[in-house]
Amino acid sequence: MRYVFAEAQLRHRPPTFLVRGQVKPCPEKPERAEALVGSLRQRGVTVEEPPSYGAGPRAAVHSADYLRFLETAYDRWSVLPDAAEVIIPNVHRNTDMAEYPTGIVGQAGWHMADTACPIGPGTWEAVCAGADTAAHAAMLVASGAERAAYALCRPPGHHASRDMAGGFCYINNAAVAAQATLPILAAQGRAPRVAVFDVDVHHGNGTQAIFYDRDDVLFVSIHGDPNNFYPWFAGYAHERGKGAGLGSNLNIPLPMGTDESTFLDAVDQALAQIAAFGPEVLVLSLGFDTFIGDPLAFFRVTTPGFARLGRKIAGAGLPTVLVQEGGYDCDALAANLASFLNGFAGETR
Numbered sequence: 458m459r460y461v462f463a464e465a466q467l468r469h470r471p472p473t474f475l476v477r478g479q480v481k482p483c484p485e486k487p488e489r490a491e492a493l494v495g496s497l498r499q500r501g502v503t504v505e506e507p508p509s510y511g512a513g514p515r516a517a518v519h520s521a522d523y524l525r526f527l528e529t530a531y532d533r534w535s536v537l538p539d540a541a542e543v544i545i546p547n548v549h550r551n552t553d554m555a556e557y558p559t560g561i562v563g564q565a566g567w568h569m570a571d572t573a574c575p576i577g578p579g580t581w582e583a584v585c586a587g588a589d590t591a592a593h594a595a596m597l598v599a600s601g602a603e604r605a606a607y608a609l610c611r612p613p614g615h616h617a618s619r620d621m622a623g624g625f626c627y628i629n630n631a632a633v634a635a636q637a638t639l640p641i642l643a644a645q646g647r648a649p650r651v652a653v654f655d656v657d658v659h660h661g662n663g664t665q666a667i668f669y670d671r672d673d674v675l676f677v678s679i680h681g682d683p684n685n686f687y688p689w690f691a692g693y694a695h696e697r698g699k700g701a702g703l704g705s706n707l708n709i710p711l712p713m714g715t716d717e718s719t720f721l722d723a724v725d726q727a728l729a730q731i732a733a734f735g736p737e738v739l740v741l742s743l744g745f746d747t748f749i750g751d752p753l754a755f756f757r758v759t760t761p762g763f764a765r766l767g768r769k770i771a772g773a774g775l776p777t778v779l780v781q782e783g784g785y786d787c788d789a790l791a792a793n794l795a796s797f798l799n800g801f802a803g804e805t806r
């Protein structure tokens with residue numbers, strides 16, 4: 458088991474978060490990563506910086522327009538008269554108007570799904586470091602060097618689609634990891650088949666969208682019912698994939714207040730589907746915002762419950778890339794990660 462974390466991810470510092478029209482401090486803050494790294498250091502494990510993988514891994518899952526926007530947006534925005542210190546669009550693309558503008562304000566609205574993904578001076582560097590973190594963990598596992606690796610990615614990634622940020626996410630780290638395994642598997646003569654299992658409390662709409670028409674990547678997500686929870690417009694049970702990907706997408710929405718045993722039963726159901734798909738590698742989008750004490754609380758998973766989750770994931774018996782997603786109770790993050798890793802190790806040692 459290896460543990461990967463790029464320090465540059467701390468440079469993304471979104472100041473605020475708009476919730477029900479109110480401006481609040483952003484819960485997706487660098488302290489989240491510091492708490493998770495602290496948890497790893499307390500285990501006595503080595504936390505390694507990933508090497509740079511360049512533009513390739515992120516370009517494999519995101520559009521060129523979107524990546525160019527992310528890279529240049531802050532500089533272009535900051536020369537506008539009377540601009541805020543971070544980019545937050547006041548307009549968003551809609552289905553009736555679909556022309557791509559050249560100006561930065563319009564492009565911000567095009568590429569940012571909501572107001573929860575502000576771009577500041579350190580954002581691009583941080584999210585590229587996140588992609589390197591995910592790509593490195595994926596390389597370690599797909600190459601056979603390690604049975605499992607943990608990518609401490611922050612900000613999270615699973616709401617980012619091919620050309621759109623949203624919900625604290627910019628680069629889809631889990632998609633980067635999944636996509637990065639495929640050529641490595643193929644080069645070894647193994648089937649290029651990977652499953653992404655998303656256990657964050659929110660639906661991984663970005664990951665779903667990226668792989669929706671593909672039959673080489675299975676996407677399975679357990680999450681809060683989007684009728685009453687972010688991301689609202691995706692995550693319903695009838696979304697099963699399209700074209701070649703029909704049947705390679707499984708959503709298990711659960712109601713607000715879902716308790717731990719119901720959540721873990723859904724995990725069993727998801728793992729049965731994953732086993733039936735027969736992937737060579739499992740990528741886990743690991744969110745701790747299912748925690749009972751999370752400020753965005755929707756489910757009621759306890760700290761010991763994450764050890765049970767970890768045991769189940771390890772019990773799948775697959776080479777596994779763990780990719781950090783959400784989890785916003787900073788005081789509990791270290792304990793929840795430790796609990797998960799204890800459970801996970803119990804099956805793999």
Ligand SMILES: [Zn+2]
Nearest residue numbers: 657659746783
């Ligand atoms: Zn989440």
